Each structure stands twice: as C-alpha cells, then as structure tokens.
Amino acid sequence: MNYSSSAQFTLAARVLHWLMAAMILTMLFIGVGMVASVSERHDWLIRIHKPLGIAILILAVVRLAVRLRHPPPPLPVDLPPLQKVAALASHWLLYALMFAMPLIGWAMLSAGGYPVMLSESLRLPPIFPVSPVAFAVLRHAHAWLAVLLFLTFLAHMSAALYHGLIRRDGVLSSMTGIRLR
Amino acid sequence: MNDPLVPTPSGKPARLTGPALIGRFAVIGAVVAVTVVAFCYVGGWLAPQRLTPARLINQLQANAGVFPGYRRNHAKGVCVTGYFLSSGQAQTYSDAQVFAPGRTPVVGRFAVPAGDPYASDSSVPFRSMALRFALANGQQWRTGMNSMPVFPVTTPQAFYDLLKAQQPDPATGKPDGAKVGAFFASHPEAAAFLGWVKTAKPSASFATEGYLSLNAFVFVDANGVRHPVRWRMQPESTDAAGDAATPSGTDYLDADLTRRLAQGPLRWHLLVTLANPGDPTNDATKAWPSDRRDIDAGTLVLESTQPQESGPCRDINYDPLVLPAGIEASDDPLLPARSAAYATSYLRRTSEEAHLPGTAAALPKPETKL
Numbered sequence: 001m002n003y004s005s006s007a008q009f010t011l012a013a014r015v016l017h018w019l020m021a022a023m024i025l026t027m028l029f030i031g032v033g034m035v036a037s038v039s040e041r042h043d044w045l046i047r048i049h050k051p052l053g054i055a056i057l058i059l060a061v062v063r064l065a066v067r068l069r070h071p072p073p074p075l076p077v078d079l080p081p082l083q084k085v086a087a088l089a090s091h092w093l094l095y096a097l098m099f100a101m102p103l104i105g106w107a108m109l110s111a112g113g114y115p116v117m118l119s120e121s122l123r124l125p126p127i128f129p130v131s132p133v134a135f136a137v138l139r140h141a142h143a144w145l146a147v148l149l150f151l152t153f154l155a156h157m158s159a160a161l162y163h164g165l166i167r168r169d170g171v172l173s174s175m176t177g178i179r180l181r
Numbered sequence: 182m183n184d185p186l187v188p189t190p191s192g193k194p195a196r197l198t199g200p201a202l203i204g205r206f207a208v209i210g211a212v213v214a215v216t217v218v219a220f221c222y223v224g225g226w227l228a229p230q231r232l233t234p235a236r237l238i239n240q241l242q243a244n245a246g247v248f249p250g251y252r253r254n255h256a257k258g259v260c261v262t263g264y265f266l267s268s269g270q271a272q273t274y275s276d277a278q279v280f281a282p283g284r285t286p287v288v289g290r291f292a293v294p295a296g297d298p299y300a301s302d303s304s305v306p307f308r309s310m311a312l313r314f315a316l317a318n319g320q321q322w323r324t325g326m327n328s329m330p331v332f333p334v335t336t337p338q339a340f341y342d343l344l345k346a347q348q349p350d351p352a353t354g355k356p357d358g359a360k361v362g363a364f365f366a367s368h369p370e371a372a373a374f375l376g377w378v379k380t381a382k383p384s385a386s387f388a389t390e391g392y393l394s395l396n397a398f399v400f401v402d403a404n405g406v407r408h409p410v411r412w413r414m415q416p417e418s419t420d421a422a423g424d425a426a427t428p429s430g431t432d433y434l435d436a437d438l439t440r441r442l443a444q445g446p447l448r449w450h451l452l453v454t455l456a457n458p459g460d461p462t463n464d465a466t467k468a469w470p471s472d473r474r475d476i477d478a479g480t481l482v483l484e485s486t487q488p489q490e491s492g493p494c495r496d497i498n499y500d501p502l503v504l505p506a507g508i509e510a511s512d513d514p515l516l517p518a519r520s521a522a523y524a525t526s527y528l529r530r531t532s533e534e535a536h537l538p539g540t541a542a543a544l545p546k547p548e549t550k551l
Contacts, residue, residue: 036231037234040517042518115319133531136531158213161208168194
C-alpha cells in the first residue's frame with residue numbers, strides 16, 4: 001500500500017462522477033441522434049434531452065461544491081509536466097462544458113421564442129430575450145461545444161485508461177475505488 | 182491548483198514492455214474507436230442513405246432554390262395577429278388552457294405552399310395557415326394547417342421521394358413528368374389527394390379558405406383520457422369561395438387580405454373532429470368519414486396583417502409539436518419529420534439573418550410586383 005494508490009476521491013465525488021459520466025455520454029448520443037432523425041425518435045429523444053440537460057446542470061452545481069470542499073487526490077509526482085497540465089486543463093474544460101452546455105441549450109430555446117418545457121406541463125422561464133440572431137449563434141455553439149465535449153471526453157477516457165492499464169499509478173483507482181493491475 | 186505533490190511510491194509496478202505494452206495501447210485505441218464509430222453511426226454520418234432533416238431540407242432547396250432568410254417551404258407568406266376566443270366546448274376533451282372560455286393571443290401566418298418566396302400566388306392550388314397560441318400559463322400551441330383535404334403521402338420517406346421525383350430537370354427547368362408519374366404509380370395512397378387536386382383552383386383570398394391539421398393529434402382530458410382528433414379552421418367569409426376566376430397578376434393574396442382586414446376582423450371556427458375507434462391516426466392520406474362528431478372549440482379572430490419580413494411571425498418556427506399540456510402528438514409519422522425539418526429550416530434561415538459564415542449570402546431581391 002502506498003499513498004498515491006490509496007488516495008481516493010470522496011464517495012460523493014465518485015458517485016457524482018460516474019452518474020454524470022453516464023448522463024453526459026447518454027446526452028451526447030441523444031443530441032446527435034435526435035438532430036439526425038425524422039422518425040418518432042426525434043420527438044422522444046428531445047423530450048429526454050431537455051430534462052436530462054437540466055438535471056446535469058443541477059448536478060454540476062452540486063459537484064463543483066463537493067470538489068471545492070474536498071479537493072481531489074494529487075496527481076502522481078512523477079507525472080511529466082505536460083501531462084499534468086493536460087490533466088488539469090481537461091478537467092476544468094469538462095467542468096466548464098458541464099455548465100455551458102445546459103445553459104446554452106436553455107438560452108438557445110429562449111432566444112428562439114420556444115417555451116422551455118421539461119415535461120408536458122413543467123416550464124422553465126426564458127433566460128435570454130427572443131432574438132433570431134442570438135438563436136442561430138447559440139444553436140451553433142451548442143453543436144460545436146458538444147463536439148468539443150465529446151473530444152474532451154475521449155481524451156479523458158483515454159488518459160484514465162492509460163493511467164489504469166499502462167502507468168498503473170493509482171489515478172484510475174482513485175475514481176473507481178477498484179485496484180487494477 | 183496547489184495540490185501537494187506526492188512522493189513516488191516505492192511499490193511502483195514494473196514497466197510494461199514489448200507486446201504487453203502494445204496490447205494495452207491497442208485496448209485503449211479499440212475503446213476509443215468503438216466509441217467514435219458508435220457516435221458517428223448515431224449521428225447519421227456513416228449512413229448516407231438515412232433520411233435526415235438536413236437531407237429533407239436539401240431536397241426542398243434543390244427543387245425551389247435557396248432564398249436566404251426565408252422558410253425552406255411555404256416561403257411566400259404574410260403575418261397576421263389576433264386572438265382565439267374559446268367557446269369552452271373542447272374543455273371536456275382537452276384540459277389545455279387554450280380551451281377554457283376566454284381569449285388567447287395569436288400570431289399567425291398565411292402562406293403559399295411553395296419554396297420560392299417570389300412564386301406566383303396561383304402557382305399552387307392551396308394555401309396554408311400557421312398559428313401560435315400564447316397561453317396565459319406560458320405554454321404554447323403551434324399548428325400549421327393546409328387548405329387541402331388530405332396529404333399526398335403517409336411517411337417522411339415517401340414525401341422525400343416525391344420531392345426527388347419533382348426536382349426540376351436542369352435541361353428544361355421543369356420536373357420530369359415521367360418521374361412524377363412513376364412516383365404516383367407506386368404510391369396508390371396518393372389517390373385521394375390526386376383526385377382532389379385535379380379540380381382544385383388557387384383561391385383568390387386567404388380569408389375564404391378552410392385550413393386542416395391533416396395530421397391527427399390526441400386531446401387529453403382532465404382525467405387523463407385520450408381522445409384522437411383532427412382539427413380545421415372553417416372560414417366565416419365565404420363570398421369568393423369556389424370563385425372560378427383566379428385574379429390576374431402574381432401577388433393578389435396580400436392585397437386582398439389587407440383590404441378585407443381594413444373593413445374588420447376575419448373569423449374562422451376551430452372545429453375539432455373526434456375520431457371513432459379504428460379511424461387511422463397515422464395516415465394523413467385518409468380523411469375520416471364525414472359523419473364524425475365536430476366540436477366548435479371557438480373562434481379565431483384575425484385583426485391585422487404585417488409583412489413577413491418585419492412582422493411578428495418572421496421569427497416563429499411553426500413546429501407542430503410545440504404543444505401545450507392537454508394536446509399530444511398522435512402516431513402519425515409525418516409529425517416528428519415536420520418538427521425536425523422545420524427546426525433545420527429555422528436554423529438555416531436564422532443563421533442567414535445572423536450572417537454567420539458559411540450561410541447562403543443574401544440575394545438581391547427581385548423587383549416587387551405589388
């Protein structure tokens with residue numbers, strides 16, 4: 001047993017991480033799937049997309065609070081500086097996108113003059129004035145940031161597997177709670 | 182981050198070398214590849230034959246041309262404003278707030294169902310009416326209706342195939358009659374539409390037309406009981422209906438509307454038809470038998486008109502699936518396709534309004550013929 005492989009994220013952080021990982025990945029697939037479909041899938045995927053997005057936004061707030069209260073375990077001391085920078089930057093990018101994506105989606109529907117319906121009757125207030133120009137900009141931003149989020153997710157997943165399978169330095173197990181050798 | 186760095190652990194695992202290292206990198210690469218392929222598959226990039234909203238809109242553009250800032254279909258139109266005065270009679274079947282007795286403000290749009298905003302008013306023998314009801318509870322009801330009794334096809338794919346068959350031949354600038362004929366020969370469901378369109382004439386006025394939802398929807402009452410319905414707007418103005426003489430010129434509808442509204446508001450009755458058990462809700466090519474019960478849900482009162490380039494309807498996407506609690510989509514496959522395609526059209530025209538890079542540049546506006 002050594003420090004770096006036993007240091008773990010708190011249980012709250014781990015639960016939030018895996019729950020949100022599943023939600024965000026689902027959300028990315030729902031997003032690209034619904035805009036590429038003319039079938040009934042288009043309608044029911046949108047009905048999931050909106051409340052799921054708001055759920056992610058709420059969990060992101062909780063998660064940021066947990067993170068600020070319980071700083072994550074440190075990265076291994078022998079991690080090359082470039083990888084350390086990449087690790088920190090990608091984590092903050094993931095946090096930024098977790099907030100930005102739902103907020104942009106919400107603002108985009110507001111700018112398009114749509115009622116922001118989370119269910120048959122649950123409606124959120126608009127957070128942006130009606131404007132076709134703003135709608136177009138926000139709608140494109142939503143799509144491009146989704147691609148950025150997907151790429152960041154891929155980098156994050158690859159790095160996690162690199163730590164778990166190749167470096168075997170305890171970084172992956174600090175989030176899984178499982179020792180992989 | 183000022184995390185304290187941790188000393189290198191003494192019990193560090195042995196370095197991987199050779200095939201073991203390559204094998205583990207291959208595992209990581211495979212996981213990434215599978216994820217990317219799945220993502221691209223779901224997004225339609227690996228299935229060029231799959232019908233997507235973008236392909237549907239591209240085909241509309243191929244047929245009619247690209248007119249930046251305009252809707253990709255029903256491009257020529259005019260805004261109208263007014264209100265809906267509910268009779269309260271539909272409340273038994275739908276608990277949507279719009280059906281409680283009282284007024285709901287409406288922003289609507291009349292249009293000529295063609296892709297070219299400069300098309301002649303007589304280029305097609307039918308008209309459309311789109312409405313957005315803004316309910317007091319903040320919910321909305323949007324509907325797009327057409328002045329024809331049935332839709333030509335049942336599915337989005339058939340609609341796409343019809344558009345493809347109607348694409349103008351570059352040599353003649355006109356659709357190839359053989360292709361259109363072949364399409365209808367293989368689509369017997371279009372018979373009712375073809376039978377109607379043979380004798381249909383372009384009306385001289387928007388005001389004298391009736392407009393039908395064509396697609397079925399579902400009303401949900403306060404007890405959660407579901408009632409399949411279709412609806413239509415029946416005009417009170419009938420003076421010129423069936424008038425054999427189509428006015429000369431290409432832009433007579435707007436002038437007629439302005440002239441009529443100067444004399445007073447125009448009215449339609451919202452008639453909601455209740456389905457009998459077994460009536461098809463997923464097939465807009467089939468009218469329901471005429472003995473089905475109609476409810477007069479209230480009166481649409483239109484008071485003023487504005488040009489679509491500056492009026493309040495310009496930035497509204499009349500997506501038929503923007504529905505309030507109490508009205509739901511039916512299983513009609515055209516509904517999600519309309520919703521998806523309208524969203525694509527809306528994004529393209531708002532992007533053009535925003536002059537975003539990569540969008541179609543504004544064309545010089547042809548001379549106004551009004």
